[in-house]
Amino acid sequence: xxxxxxxxxxxxxxxxxxxxxxxxxxxxxxxxxxxxxxxxxxxxxxxxxxxxxxxxxxxxxxxxxxxxxxxxxxxxxxxxxxxxxxxxxxxxxxxxxxxxxxxxxxxxxxxxxxxxxxxxxxxxxxxxxxxxxxxxxxxxxxxxxxxxxxxxxxxxxxxxxxxxxxxxxxxxxxxxxxxxxxxxxxxxxxxxxxxxxxxxxxxxxxxxxxxxxxxxxxxxxxxxx
Numbered sequence: 219x220x221x222x223x224x225x226x227x228x229x230x231x232x233x234x235x236x237x238x239x240x241x242x243x244x245x246x247x248x249x250x251x252x253x254x255x256x257x258x259x260x261x262x263x264x265x266x267x268x269x270x271x272x273x274x275x276x277x278x279x280x281x282x283x284x285x286x287x288x289x290x291x292x293x294x295x296x297x298x299x300x301x302x303x304x305x306x307x308x309x310x311x312x313x314x315x316x317x318x319x320x321x322x323x324x325x326x327x328x329x330x331x332x333x334x335x336x337x338x339x340x341x342x343x344x345x346x347x348x349x350x351x352x353x354x355x356x357x358x359x360x361x362x363x364x365x366x367x368x369x370x371x372x373x374x375x376x377x378x379x380x381x382x383x384x385x386x387x388x389x390x391x392x393x394x395x396x397x398x399x400x401x402x403x404x405x406x407x408x409x410x411x412x413x414x415x416x417x418x419x420x421x422x423x424x425x426x427x428x429x430x431x432x433x434x435x436x437x438x439x440x441x442x443x
Contacts, residue, residue: 245415252406257384275307287355309363316357
């Protein structure tokens with residue numbers, strides 16, 4: 219019954235805030251994310267933005283990608299992405315990066331603590347990819363940049379990489395991202411609840427067909443889509 223209540227955002231938020239006040243994060247931690255998907259031919263068209271260029275990025279662009287999100291030192295992680303064949307897309311305005319997103323093929327990792335302990339290896343179906351680890355500069359949020367970036371990525375993936383389905387995940391607190399994704403044509407596939415007590419971790423996965431699965435999270439845990 220308690221786990222069913224966690225599906226409700228207002229209840230989950232209440233419990234999450236209460237636990238944050240009562241326990242340090244190293245003792246107890248909750249997380250919640252939505253896994254969504256969209257067919258590349260189902261994306262709802264979006265408007266253009268004047269003087270904004272969307273393009274693929276390469277390792278040469280690493281410095282401007284890192285500079286886009288100054289509060290995060292992503293150089294080591296993003297360099298590893300490039301070296302392992304991940305594809306990055308950037309939005310450029312007046313020679314600076316104002317947004318970026320990464321495309322992952324075959325598998326990706328969903329994390330609730332920035333790739334420390336709560337890592338869920340997610341196996342993707344054939345002809346699909348995962349868009350994640352993206353960022354939009356605060357000055358450009360709510361201006362239509364996210365749909366423009368996603369539209370370019372969809373077009374490139376479908377035409378050059380034979381991708382037919384794109385997945386992404388959104389944390390429960392990102393209401394704007396959820397609304398934007400839904401407007402573009404993304405639909406909810408799974409809800410993932412993460413629970414950690416000391417060094418013991420669990421995940422509960424609710425599927426759109428009503429199925430529910432709870433399991434201990436270890437380094438060998440895989441989520442097959």
